[in-house]
Amino acid sequence: MNYIARLTAERDSARATLDGARAELGELLAYLASDKFSGAGDYVHVRTDLMPKLMTLRLAMLGDGAAT
Numbered sequence: 842m843n844y845i846a847r848l849t850a851e852r853d854s855a856r857a858t859l860d861g862a863r864a865e866l867g868e869l870l871a872y873l874a875s876d877k878f879s880g881a882g883d884y885v886h887v888r889t890d891l892m893p894k895l896m897t898l899r900l901a902m903l904g905d906g907a908a909t
Contacts, residue, residue: 858901861901862898862901866898869894869898873885
């Protein structure tokens with residue numbers, strides 16, 4: 842693979858990783874803005890509500906770099 846093709850592939854991979862992270866972050870923000878948290882019981886369970894979503898976001902941000 843030549844240099845330009847490699848750079849193009851790396852760019853496309855980074856864009857896909859960033860797009861996935863943006864989507865996951867948007868879902869997390871929408872979740873936190875949902876009706877579940879708008880009333881008197883507007884508490885968040887970190888272990889069950891936030892941690893799974895944050896770990897998914899973290900993995901998305903790592904992208905292909907996680908394998909290195």
